[in-house]
Amino acid sequence: MTLLRVENVSKSFGGLKAVDQVSLELRKGEILGIIGPNGAGKTTLFSIIAGSMPASAGAVFLGERRLSGLRANGVVAAGVVRTHQIVRPFTNLTVLENVTVGAMFGSPSTRHNPRARAHEELAFVGLAERAHHLPAGLTLVARKRLELARALATGPKVLLLDEVIAGVNPVEAIEMTKLIRVIRDQRGISIIMIEHILAALMSVSDRVVVLDYGKKIAEGKPAEVVRDAKVITAYLGEEHAKSNGGIRGPAAENSP
Amino acid sequence: MSTWRQFIPEWLSPAVLAVFVAAAAVLHALPYVVALSPYDHNQLTLAFLFIATALAWNWIGGFAGQISFGHAAMFGVGGFAAARALQMQVAPFWVPWLLGGLVAGAYGLAWGHPTLRLRGPYFSIATIGVGEATRLVLTYWQGFTGGASGLALPINAQLKYSLYWYALYFLALVAIASYAIRNSRLGLGLLSIKSDVEAAADVGVPVVFCQDLVLFLSGAVVGVAGGIYASYFSFIEPSDMFGFDRSISFVLMAVIGGVGTVFGPGLGAVVFVLLRQFLIASYPQLYLGLYGLLLVLVVLFEPLGISGLIFRVARRLRPHRGAT
Amino acid sequence: MARGLELLLSAVLLAGLYAMMAYGLGLIYGVLRIVNLNHGGMIMVGAYLGWYLHERAGIDPYLSLPIAAVVGFATGVVIYGGLVRYLPRGPAGGVQSLLLLFGVWLVLRNVAYLQFTGNDQAIRTDYSTKAVVVLGSALSLNRLIVFALAALLLVALDLLLTRTYLGKAIRAVAQNADSCRVAGIDVERIYTFTFGFGTALATMAGLLLGTLFPFNPTFGAGELLKSFVIVVLGGLGSVLGTAVAALILAIVEVFAILLLPAYLTGAVGFVLLVLVLIFRPGGLFGQRVLG
Numbered sequence: 001m002t003l004l005r006v007e008n009v010s011k012s013f014g015g016l017k018a019v020d021q022v023s024l025e026l027r028k029g030e031i032l033g034i035i036g037p038n039g040a041g042k043t044t045l046f047s048i049i050a051g052s053m054p055a056s057a058g059a060v061f062l063g064e065r066r067l068s069g070l071r072a073n074g075v076v077a078a079g080v081v082r083t084h085q086i087v088r089p090f091t092n093l094t095v096l097e098n099v100t101v102g103a104m105f106g107s108p109s110t111r112h113n114p115r116a117r118a119h120e121e122l123a124f125v126g127l128a129e130r131a132h133h134l135p136a137g138l139t140l141v142a143r144k145r146l147e148l149a150r151a152l153a154t155g156p157k158v159l160l161l162d163e164v165i166a167g168v169n170p171v172e173a174i175e176m177t178k179l180i181r182v183i184r185d186q187r188g189i190s191i192i193m194i195e196h197i198l199a200a201l202m203s204v205s206d207r208v209v210v211l212d213y214g215k216k217i218a219e220g221k222p223a224e225v226v227r228d229a230k231v232i233t234a235y236l237g238e239e240h241a242k243s244n245g246g247i248r249g250p251a252a253e254n255s256p
Numbered sequence: 257m258s259t260w261r262q263f264i265p266e267w268l269s270p271a272v273l274a275v276f277v278a279a280a281a282v283l284h285a286l287p288y289v290v291a292l293s294p295y296d297h298n299q300l301t302l303a304f305l306f307i308a309t310a311l312a313w314n315w316i317g318g319f320a321g322q323i324s325f326g327h328a329a330m331f332g333v334g335g336f337a338a339a340r341a342l343q344m345q346v347a348p349f350w351v352p353w354l355l356g357g358l359v360a361g362a363y364g365l366a367w368g369h370p371t372l373r374l375r376g377p378y379f380s381i382a383t384i385g386v387g388e389a390t391r392l393v394l395t396y397w398q399g400f401t402g403g404a405s406g407l408a409l410p411i412n413a414q415l416k417y418s419l420y421w422y423a424l425y426f427l428a429l430v431a432i433a434s435y436a437i438r439n440s441r442l443g444l445g446l447l448s449i450k451s452d453v454e455a456a457a458d459v460g461v462p463v464v465f466c467q468d469l470v471l472f473l474s475g476a477v478v479g480v481a482g483g484i485y486a487s488y489f490s491f492i493e494p495s496d497m498f499g500f501d502r503s504i505s506f507v508l509m510a511v512i513g514g515v516g517t518v519f520g521p522g523l524g525a526v527v528f529v530l531l532r533q534f535l536i537a538s539y540p541q542l543y544l545g546l547y548g549l550l551l552v553l554v555v556l557f558e559p560l561g562i563s564g565l566i567f568r569v570a571r572r573l574r575p576h577r578g579a580t
Numbered sequence: 581m582a583r584g585l586e587l588l589l590s591a592v593l594l595a596g597l598y599a600m601m602a603y604g605l606g607l608i609y610g611v612l613r614i615v616n617l618n619h620g621g622m623i624m625v626g627a628y629l630g631w632y633l634h635e636r637a638g639i640d641p642y643l644s645l646p647i648a649a650v651v652g653f654a655t656g657v658v659i660y661g662g663l664v665r666y667l668p669r670g671p672a673g674g675v676q677s678l679l680l681l682f683g684v685w686l687v688l689r690n691v692a693y694l695q696f697t698g699n700d701q702a703i704r705t706d707y708s709t710k711a712v713v714v715l716g717s718a719l720s721l722n723r724l725i726v727f728a729l730a731a732l733l734l735v736a737l738d739l740l741l742t743r744t745y746l747g748k749a750i751r752a753v754a755q756n757a758d759s760c761r762v763a764g765i766d767v768e769r770i771y772t773f774t775f776g777f778g779t780a781l782a783t784m785a786g787l788l789l790g791t792l793f794p795f796n797p798t799f800g801a802g803e804l805l806k807s808f809v810i811v812v813l814g815g816l817g818s819v820l821g822t823a824v825a826a827l828i829l830a831i832v833e834v835f836a837i838l839l840l841p842a843y844l845t846g847a848v849g850f851v852l853l854v855l856v857l858i859f860r861p862g863g864l865f866g867q868r869v870l871g
Contacts, residue, residue: 050458052454052458071457072458073457073460073461073463076458076459077460082458088455090448090452090455091451091452092447092450093444093447093448093451101444101445101448101456101461102459102460104444105441105459105461105462106460150459153459154460323678370854371854377615377617377674377678378812380617381615381617381805381808382850382853384804384805385805385849385850385853385854386850388801388805388850393844393847396842500798507679511679541693541694542694544686544687544689544690545687545689545691547683548682548683548684548685548686548687548688549687551682552680552683552687554679555667555676555679556663556666556667
């Protein structure tokens with residue numbers, strides 16, 4: 001059953017087409033991965049879905065409800081929330097207060113006891129002991145968890161994760177991946193994730209969409225997409241596509 | 257003690273409540289207990305007004321982080337609206353004050369709604385324009401302000417004496433509101449807007465609504481203060497009510513006292529009033545320069561002003577966790 | 581019709597001065613990302629400087645321009661090096677720099693008040709009231725000279741920014757200060773220079789304004805606002821953009837005085853600002869000044 005629908009969305013900045021007629025669907029309970037070389041328009045697409053940027057053309061729907069045209073806070077109220085590629089905690093608030101903002105202003109279901117909700121989310125991501133610290137004192141991975149907790153506190157149906165795993169060490173990456181699975185399995189939240197760490201993304205996604213130069217060039221199960229010639233060309237250039245290889249993440253290289 | 261607690265809202269700390277009630281009681285009783293000269297009595301009345309305006313300015317300047325250099329516009333609009341209502345003998349006398357507040361708040365909302373989308377310095381410069389444009393246009397609107405020569409109200413010595421208590425309770429309300437806003441959903445929303453407006457919207461904070469609401473409230477309070485001010489002097493004129501110097505005074509009081517803290521601006525207002533007394537007596541022509549110097553010093557050495565100094569001392573005495 | 585042409589010409593003349601004045605604000609913002617709230621203060625200083633040199637030393641105000649430039653530059657360097665430098669850069673520094681420079685403005689206002697009293701002054705020379713006939717319209721000689729000087733300065737500024745090493749360094753820092761550091765450019769020095777230049781421009785503009793309008797210590801607030809409108813309208817970076825925006829503002833102003841009752845003309849600057857900010861926050865040339 002389709003939960004989120006992106007229909008023919010385009011975005012131009014002056015003469016540059018950052019997103020070019022992209023359509024995709026997120027099914028309920030699914031984890032959809034989005035990959036693509038730098039500058040492919042992935043984060044721009046997220047900004048459009050989340051309502052922080054208007055599309056130049058096309059529309060986004062959550063079920064029957066049209067999300068396009070809503071302001072960012074309206075999209076959150078409808079049940080779709082995003083995290084940022086470069087984390088943006090509220091530096092003047094404590095960790096607990098950061099998450100409380102999400103609980104207080106998210107979708108109506110979370111608002112009646114926001115502080116309790118905030119404590120729960122902090123416990124869920126493992127930041128309970130840091131509740132009264134300022135974000136400035138946190139490591140990068142802790143700040144990513146904070147951003148995740150804050151987003152979860154809004155009580156979303158759809159979670160847009162923008163490179164939540166990139167930049168942390170492999171052990172932490174595995175922890176994060178587990179957490180993402182739990183979010184889907186135990187909390188019933190559907191997820192779209194952008195990720196550069198292909199191994200992580202491939203291992204957790206049900207389906208993958210590939211963007212290049214703003215266009216969708218491939219879509220399907222991770223194993224299929226990785227062997228798609230267009231995708232290989234986009235990442236590695238034409239010669240590699242001609243040889244029989246596929247795109248392999250670091251984990252694949254280590255296996256016999 | 258635990259049964260007591262039930263009656264106090266969760267966000268209100270008993271210590272703060274106790275201090276507040278004690279202060280209100282002391283100030284209420286003061287004129288009965290101590291023989292205050294009329295001058296001191298009146299100066300206290302004015303001080304209460306200034307403290308209230310500083311606290312209210314801080315809601316938009318400190319909590320939301322949008323520095324307004326044009327708040328005199330609401331002070332003047334409220335003051336003249338109240339004065340006109342008083343002239344028309346709208347009774348009882350505090351109704352014109354409320355009216356002034358509503359009109360001022362609405363005015364704030366009118367210019368604020370489009371301008372609040374600007375961030376930081378852009379908003380601030382726009383407010384300089386608001387203040388000046390309001391002054392220029394309304395000075396010539398004789399029907400409202402009586403032109404450059406201003407409006408005179410019938411003098412009522414008894415009312416002026418009792419203004420002390422009206423101003424005190426007005427201040428009490430504003431102080432409670434300040435504390436409540438800071439600890440409420442609105443307050444947290446404003447602080448998140450102040451930190452990162454886009455990220456705030458991305459987690460559901462209704463940015464436009466929060467900013468509009470707080471500017472309305474801030475403007476309304478400042479407008480009521482303008483009305484009480486009109487009753488106090490029985491005479492008001494545009495150049496004083498709408499002047500840039502008046503807008504500056506709001507900024508100064510809050511910054512010197514601690515912009516963004518709950519009660520800091522109140523401290524700043526007290527310092528401001530005392531300083532003014534001293535300067536008017538000894539060096540009347542130096543006050544602007546001194547204020548400018550204070551601003552520079554606060555920004556360079558202690559961004560939270562007097563409150564910052566107090567926090568530093570408190571931290572020495574009692575190592576504390578956590579933030580703001 | 582002839583009146584219309586006369587107004588149009590006087591608007592053009594004023595626009596040159598406005599452009600130069602606005603550029604001082606825009607330069608500092610473009611490079612340091614700081615809004616110089618003391619811009620109005622330095623304009624006021626420039627006016628008084630010209631008046632003082634004329635009254636006490638008999639120097640023709642237009643010949644004092646180089647002095648104003650030097651005084652302005654030095655003041656800017658001192659303000660930057662002594663105060664602004666210590667502020668955190670970026671959004672956290674925004675409010676701080678605003679308040680700091682505002683504080684400096686207040687101090688300058690007070691100093692001017694102590695030295696010169698609060699009364700209106702004006703710089704009057706023997707030829708202040710002379711007029712020259714151009715295209716059938718009588719134009720004030722003062723305004724013509726001011727225009728010529730402002731235009732000259734703007735051209736010189738443009739050449740400086742595009743043809744010299746210093747100019748290129750300034751533009752590079754405006755684009756990306758971090759890359760410049762890596763490339764070996766002394767970014768702090770550029771910041772200091774730019775703040776000095778911007779302040780010098782404001783001071784010179786103030787002197788020229790002083791030859792056209794009466795002034796007192798509160799002078800400068802309106803000019804700050806106008807400069808801001810021009811910077812937002814014209815975007816940052818191009819002298820041409822600033823010039824066009826200045827022209828638009830001058831024309832709107834001149835015709836507002838003609839068409840509107842006196843008490844509304846003061847609101848023109850602000851209304852224009854709000855309109856521009858709502859409808860074209862990217863300026864006429866699409867260069868984003870905001871956000």
